[in-house]
Amino acid sequence: MKRKITLIPGDGIGPEVTGATVSVLRAAGVQIEWEPFVVGAEALTKYGDPLPADLIESIKRNKVALKGPATTPVGTGFVSSNVRLRKALDLYANLRPIKSLKGVKSRYEDVDLIVVRENTEDLYSGLEHEVVPGVVESLKIITDRASRRIARFAFEYARREARKKVTAIHKANIMKMSDGLFLNCFREVAKDYPEILADDLIVDNACMQLVMNPNQFDVLLLENLYGDIISDLGAGLVGGLGVVPGANIGDEMAVFEAVHGSAPNIAGRGIANPTALIQTSVLMLKHIDEREAADRIQAAIEKILAEGQVLTRDLGGQATTIEFTEAVIRSL
Ligand code: NAI
DSSP states (O other), rough: OOOEEEEEETTHHHHHHHHHHHHHHTHHHHEEEEOOOOOHHHHHHHHHSOOHHHHHHHHHHHHHHHHOOOOOOOSSSOOHHHHHHHHHHHEEEEEEEEEEETTTTOSSSSOEEEEEEEOOOOOGGGEEEEEETTTTEOOOBHHHHHHHHHHHHHHHHHHHHHHEEEEEOOOOTSTTTHHHHHHHHHHHHHHOOSSSSEEEEEEEHHHHHHHHOGGGOOOEEEHHHHHHHHHHHHHHHOOOTTTTEEEEESOOOOEEOOOOOOOOOTTTTTTOOOOHHHHHHHHHHHHHTTTHHHHHHHHHHHHHHHSSOOOBGGGGGOOHHHHHHHHHHHHO
């Protein structure tokens, strides 16, 4: 029987990389019936809401979605559909594995770390207002409940995947109450996982340490904003945004999407790298217990990257999205 999965192609390079990923999954023989939906500006024009209710219902029914990036207007305009989606479905954990790939040139060759980002609160609360003209206030919300459950998620993940250390990253020296609460919750939850090393680091130092010596890290646990920034820094350590996968996970549902955005500077030119979303689909297949297909797709993509004959421009090659995708499918 075919498994129903919600598909959100998104905009910008979204339709190009989701199209590539869907064809790789089809070629791998995975039985999926896709339920496609639009989000963002296109959904606003068509349905009067950038995040249509039918889309939310589809994910609630199917429990799993694969999503391409969606553009958020800067400064003005509608609230990010990505942020709204994560909140509406309570997808509180954002998981971003940062792993070196053979054949992908980068500063280091053996980076293997996991970024766990809290996905529902912090400065992404959306609570901003003008106090008086020329003065705005943006609220950073940190709660005991969300801090504990994301810490528990990180330690459970570390235990399941035989990881050795979880490092909480914060700025509790300055934001003593909010980041202090996050850190205290982390320390308390850590007591339930004595076999896993738990330490912490201030975020500015963490940035430097990541650039100088990323191998000292294993699982990183961060609030929403720091997690957003450090994920991109991590992507830069292993070849850029074109390769890094991601997942938004809640207790009942999960939406799988790459770290990168809609890349308007290259959209519509057929040159986007679909590696990030294909690797994201591998995370999705593992989540739905299609491990054999997941391993085959991962091996195929690693083979093509390691051979270095068919690479997209971001990785120093000349291949188009379609040429790269066809090479992955041939190697399947
Ligand atoms: P971006 O990730 O779209 O692009 C940053 C740089 O990386 C650009 O030079 C781009 O060409 C390159 N890049 C990204 N993905 C690539 C790929 N697959 N292949 C080759 N090159 C790639 O970040 P930016 O420009 O800050 O954001 C653009 C839009 O995307 C914004 O509206 C932002 O809000 C949205 N966005 C959406 C996300 C989502 O839907 N989950 C996540 C991040 C940003």
